[in-house]
Amino acid sequence: MIKILKKYENSIYSLTAILLAFLVGAVLIHLSGFSVIKAYSTLFDGAFGSVFNLTQTFMNTIPLIFTGLAVAIGFKSGLFNIGGEGQMYLGAFTTAITAIYLGFLPGYILIPIALIMGGFAGSAWSFLPGYLKAKTGAHEVVTTIMMNYIGILTASYLLLKYFKEEGPIPQTVLIPESARLPELIEYSRLTWAIFIAVFVIIIIDIFFKRTKLGYKIQTVGENRSAAEYAGINSNKMMVLSMMISGFVAGLAGSTIVMGVLHRFITNFSPGYGFTGIAVAVLGKNKPWGVLFAAILFGALQTGGITMQLFAKIPMDLMVIIQGLVILFVAAPILIKKLLRK
Amino acid sequence: MxxxxxxxxxxxxxxxxxxxxxxxxxxxxxxxxxxxxxxxxxxxxxxxxxxxxxxxxxxxxxxxxxxxxxxxxxxxxxxxxxxxxxxxxxxxxxxxxxxxxxxxxxxxxxxxxxxxxxxxxxxxxxxxxxxxxxxxxxxxxxxxxxxxxxxxxxxxxxxxxxxxxxxxxxxxxxxxxxxxxxxxxxxxxxxxxxxxxxxxxxxxxxxxxxxxxxxxxxxxxxxxxxxxxxxxxxxxGREVLLNVNKEKSDVGDNVLEVKDISLTGKHKNLLLKNINISIRKGEIVGIAGVSGNGQLELEECIAGLRKVTSGKIILDSEDITHAPTGIRRKRGLSHIPSDRLKRGLVPSYSLAKNIILGNQDSFTKNGFLLQNDINKYCKEVLEKFDVRCQSMNDTANNLSGGNQQKLVIGRELSTDPKFILAAQPTRGVDVGAIEFIHNNILEMRKQNKAILLISAELEELLSLADRILVIYEGEIVSKKNNYTKEELGLLMAGKKVPEEEKKELENRIQND
The missing domain is CATH 3.40.50.300 (P-loop containing nucleotide triphosphate hydrolases)
Known part of the structure; x- marks a missing residue:
């Protein structure tokens, strides 16, 4: 019994943290003069209550899986990639342009190419912070944050200057049908992107558990001195892990363009890149942990909108609950004490 | 009371x-x-x-x-x-x-x-x-x-x-x-x-x-x-041989040659001065010195963890002065590091993952780790080197200090190296484990490996090494085949010791 508890220790702590966040959230909702029961029931209903709501939740979950994974991958080599947002924008932009200009290709060729191009765009963007870290020791948190602004604005600039559709809205033309990810349920935004996301989770999980390169990258993250002692080139591993991280962040943008928007639009993201950090923290930087954390945060996002529309409770309360979850996850000692009693 | x-x-x-x-x-x-x-x-x-x-x-x-x-x-x-x-x-x-x-x-x-x-x-x-x-x-x-x-x-x-x-x-x-x-x-x-x-x-x-x-x-x-x-x-729980039995071994060709290496520190200070060492097959060369006199720097230069400022390092007749650590290991370097927790182990890794550290390329096929081979090999090493643990899925930080050291030593001696760089191999381990480690080092000597033993323990050097070099402030100040404990102690304390301290040292050594 104790052994089983030990095995799932992390999951138990995370679940308790989530529960606590909702409890404190309830107090706040009550203090703000709203009905707790109404708030949480519309929240739940909004996230999971109907097939449509469920598909909306998954639409929000998918980019968070990618951005969360991206942060987790960086962490494996001991780097904190906060540049997911910028990498995602460039991924989205590149995918849209690729799809539009190679629109003559059949879908089964175009879709993989457009995805991979989006990933490479993200990689290219994360390469620089990784390289600077390895060569000069420039802190990756600072450089990735700066690269976010440059990335988002570069994509906007290129769009407005060269690729903008006629009309008032800053967006590209629609990508061809052949480049759109097939819907799983008709007229919903739940597409094959979910399979791509799960596929990437599996790949990353295997990569770190079973491959030599994964072993080397993790060794650098766990103990850089030991890695160097073992003849592992830690600089190379850091740059590589940043590039893999950027690739996955780029895929977040690609799947949004190919599955949801069907074009590139400026300012399309409600901060998926940043929420990805929280997702990685809650998921304890484990690929499957990221999946569950992304579902939770996706549900909060979707349910929060319903709550605002139908129960007239401000969306901000959901953001507070997200914050509380992270706060409690980051305070494991508090949870341990509570569980012991 | x-x-x-x-x-x-x-x-x-x-x-x-x-x-x-x-x-x-x-x-x-x-x-x-x-x-x-x-x-x-x-x-x-x-x-x-x-x-x-x-x-x-x-x-x-x-x-x-x-x-x-x-x-x-x-x-x-x-x-x-x-x-x-x-x-x-x-x-x-x-x-x-x-x-x-x-x-x-x-x-x-x-x-x-x-x-x-x-x-x-x-x-x-x-x-x-x-x-x-x-x-x-x-x-x-x-x-x-x-x-x-x-x-x-x-x-x-x-x-x-x-x-x-x-x-x-x-x-x-x-x-x-x-x-x-x-x-x-x-x-x-x-x-x-x-x-x-x-x-x-x-x-x-x-x-x-x-x-x-x-x-x-x-x-x-x-x-x-x-x-x-x-x-x-x-x-x-049994008689301990406080002295080790050392058999004669046939010394052969030079395996490691350190030629005139120097190392300059951050503030242009000389950390190592014109060091020359050569080690032949089947020979243990000891480096004696009070810690902080350049042993760590020498260790890191030979292992490729630090770049020498001048001089050459030759392993098995190949110049490895500028080769990265990974290449040196492939050429036959084994390294028991002086700081096992900082360098020798990844404390959060399982024993099985630790056992391939430094040798990770040998246990892969098409880029994948060969988990079964690793487990089998890990079991062998753990048994042979008497690493006491519950299972090889334990993390290394769950082992006691002596067992961690045996894990590192077992790993480094099991790769069939040509040259073994053993830095403070018995630091912080108990009598039983010391005897075990010493016997394993001697076994390597018998198998014609070249061994550089950097140690602060006089007893260890005197009983294991064929030749001893004394390092003081980054310089080899003396080399000889046979030293007495007193001589070594004095040399380790440097040439410029004030008379009073020297006497005190002599007294202390005699009291030992």
Missing amino acids: NIIEFKGITKKFGDFIANDKIDLTIKKGEIHCLLGENGAGKTTLMNNLFGLYNPEEGEIFLREKPCKIDNPHKAIELGLGMIHQHFMLIDRLTTTENIIVGEEPLKNGLVDMKKAREQVKQISDNYHLAVKTNEKIENISVGEQQRVEILKVLYRKAEILIFDEPTAVLTPQEVNNLFTTLRELKAGGKTIIFITHKLEETMNISDRVTVLRKGKVIGTVNTCDTSPKELARMMV
Whole structure:
């Protein structure tokens, strides 16, 4: 019994943290003069209550899986990639342009190419912070944050200057049908992107558990001195892990363009890149942990909108609950004490 | 009076019994050594006393009253104080701030630093624990940091002081100072529990000794009634050969040649000066020196972890001066690092993952790790090198220090190397493990490996090495085949020692 508890220790702590966040959230909702029961029931209903709501939740979950994974991958080599947002924008932009200009290709060729191009765009963007870290020791948190602004604005600039559709809205033309990810349920935004996301989770999980390169990258993250002692080139591993991280962040943008928007639009993201950090923290930087954390945060996002529309409770309360979850996850000692009693 | 009494204390970690029905009494005002191999349960027992662990069975009596200590705060209130092996100090704060933290004297709601310094000064004068009261921890020596730890405990009015392997990090000089302090504390009526695995220290400092082995008490004896030999036998459960049997070996061609290497530090200071070493097949060359005289730099240069400023390193007739560590390893370098936790292991990794560290490329196919091969190999190495663990899925930080060292040594000796760089291979391990490690190093010599043994232990060098070089301030100051202990000691202390210190050193060596 104790052994089983030990095995799932992390999951138990995370679940308790989530529960606590909702409890404190309830107090706040009550203090703000709203009905707790109404708030949480519309929240739940909004996230999971109907097939449509469920598909909306998954639409929000998918980019968070990618951005969360991206942060987790960086962490494996001991780097904190906060540049997911910028990498995602460039991924989205590149995918849209690729799809539009190679629109003559059949879908089964175009879709993989457009995805991979989006990933490479993200990689290219994360390469620089990784390289600077390895060569000069420039802190990756600072450089990735700066690269976010440059990335988002570069994509906007290129769009407005060269690729903008006629009309008032800053967006590209629609990508061809052949480049759109097939819907799983008709007229919903739940597409094959979910399979791509799960596929990437599996790949990353295997990569770190079973491959030599994964072993080397993790060794650098766990103990850089030991890695160097073992003849592992830690600089190379850091740059590589940043590039893999950027690739996955780029895929977040690609799947949004190919599955949801069907074009590139400026300012399309409600901060998926940043929420990805929280997702990685809650998921304890484990690929499957990221999946569950992304579902939770996706549900909060979707349910929060319903709550605002139908129960007239401000969306901000959901953001507070997200914050509380992270706060409690980051305070494991508090949870341990509570569980012991 | 029995100030502490353990009655039937049992502490388990899973299926592993760390303390097995321990009965032990500590008398007021004595220095009591807890002697045992790494992993014998000494620290665990003290952690039970200090409220860091809760034992499953048994009772602890303090001042002849039964007493349940379930957290360190309570232990401190009851007059217990623990000086940990790894210091618990805040580098950026001053000595005084570190000592008073949590129990600051207040004046109008603010910390009264003047009073604090006075109080610290007073205690340090009482026990001759010299510390600079206004210096940051990062700027003081390890010995002084330890004195701060002791003051921290005394400031909290401890009557019973527990020292967990306090000499592991100290230089011989600092050890002497510590022992003086311990005697003064005893004279001041304090009770001292001293955890160690070193026989000489035990004989030197203690009034009584309790020997633990595999979680059980083997016996308690008066120090004056026992001998190092008897204690060693109690510790490991059999006769220990305090001297190793060294067979003749046929020396062959040069395997490693270090040609005239120098290393310049950050401030243009010379860390290594024109060092020349050559090692032949079947030969052990020893580097003797007091730690901090360039051994670490030499180790890192040979391993490829640091770039030499000038000179050449040749391994098996290939110039490896500019080759990265990975290439050197592939050419036959094996490396037992002086700092096993920093370099030699990934503490959060399983033993199986640690066993391929440095050799990760040999256990892969098409980029994938060969898990079955790794497990099989890991099992072999763990068995052959007697690494005691619950399973190879344990993380390395769950092993005791001696077992961690055996893991590193087992890994490095199992790769069929040409050259073995062994730096402080027995640092912080117990008598039984030392013998085991020495025999394994000699076995490598027999197999015609070339070995460079960097060590601060004179005994180790004298019994293992074929030739010894003495390093002092980054320079080889002497090389010879046969040294006496006295000669080595003097050379290690440098050419420019003042006469007085030299004499003191001579006396000390003779007393040994």
